[in-house]
Amino acid sequence: MMKLSGWLISIEGHVVMSPHPFFLHGVAAFFSSYYVFNLEYPAAGSSTLEFIQRCFLGINPERGLKRPRCGTQ
Template sequence: MLQLRFILQPCATAADVQRTVMLPSTSCLIIQGDLMKSRTWMLSTEGQVVMGPDDSFINGIAAVFASYYNFNLQYPDDGSCTLEFIQRCFLGINPEMGSKSKKKQLGGINPHVSRLVRKLVDFEWMLM
């Protein structure tokens, strides 16, 4: 699962978050508000809040992905499938060799991501 932290106080500042939550060293999306109805998000990296608050959840997901991709960081083990799926399916970044995941996969593509993409393509063909 992608690194997400849920903060119950929707009006917490970046300083409040850094004081009260132990932030991971990897990039992390901090969501303020409910799980089902988030109000704002912040991005932390290396234990510091570096971006936000912002209202658009889509921008938050883009910011997390961009932080890994632009700084050439490896995806964390618990979020590597999600980030690789975003990379390959939504952004169309499909290198023939290599992966940003720590686990080295045969052919460079995570088998779970490959299977999901293949099933989505098969489903799309069924609709036509």
């Protein structure tokens, strides 16, 4: 049986945050890293991540998106 032992964050194949056992801390670190490093969400999951950010986490910037605009890649 597989068991989740923790989360980690990697950027371009390099681990930048080591394993940590708390899921909610991982979610916070995940979304925070996009703002700290000024990254856009990947196109494949951008709408889902934007929805989670705005509806569940209450992060609603007055302007701008963390995903590419429609029709741009």
